Structures are given as structure tokens and as C-alpha cells.
Amino acid sequence: MTVYVGWSRNTEVTVEIADLGCGAGEIVCLECGGDGDWTKFYPEPETLTEPMRCVDCKGTGRQLVSI
Numbered sequence: 743m744t745v746y747v748g749w750s751r752n753t754e755v756t757v758e759i760a761d762l763g764c765g766a767g768e769i770v771c772l773e774c775g776g777d778g779d780w781t782k783f784y785p786e787p788e789t790l791t792e793p794m795r796c797v798d799c800k801g802t803g804r805q806l807v808s809i
């Protein structure tokens with residue numbers, strides 16, 4: 743299924759969506775790829791004392807969308 747993301751919701755991304763009912767869907771996080779780890783994007787990961795959680799999914803690796 744296609745989801746529309748970005749500030750103006752004009753970027754199309756094709757993903758697998760789990761239908762949770764009532765118009766809610768769950769997808770793999772589009773920012774971190776589903777591992778919930780933001781450390782790979784941090785410019786100086788060696789300065790971190792613990793792994794940084796993904797900003798978008800808060801470390802869960804999943805996001806909710808409307809379907």
C-alpha cells in the first residue's frame with residue numbers, strides 16, 4: 743500500500759501495512775528502518791553513553807498511519 747509522508751504529504755512510499763482496525767495501520771518506521779536505533783545517524787556516535795532512540799518512532803521501530 744502507498745503512504746504519503748513529508749511536510750506536505752507529497753512523498754509516496756510503498757510499504758506493508760498491518761491493519762489494526764478503525765482506520766489505523768501500523769508500518770515499519772520509515773526513518774530508522776525498524777530497529778529503533780538512531781545512533782547510526784548521529785554525527786559523533788562515539789560520544790554517546792547509550793544508544794540514541796529513533797526520533798520518529800521513539801525506539802519502537804513501528805509507526806502508525808491512517809488507512
Ligand SMILES: [Zn+2]
Nearest residue numbers: 771774796799
Ligand atoms: Zn524509527
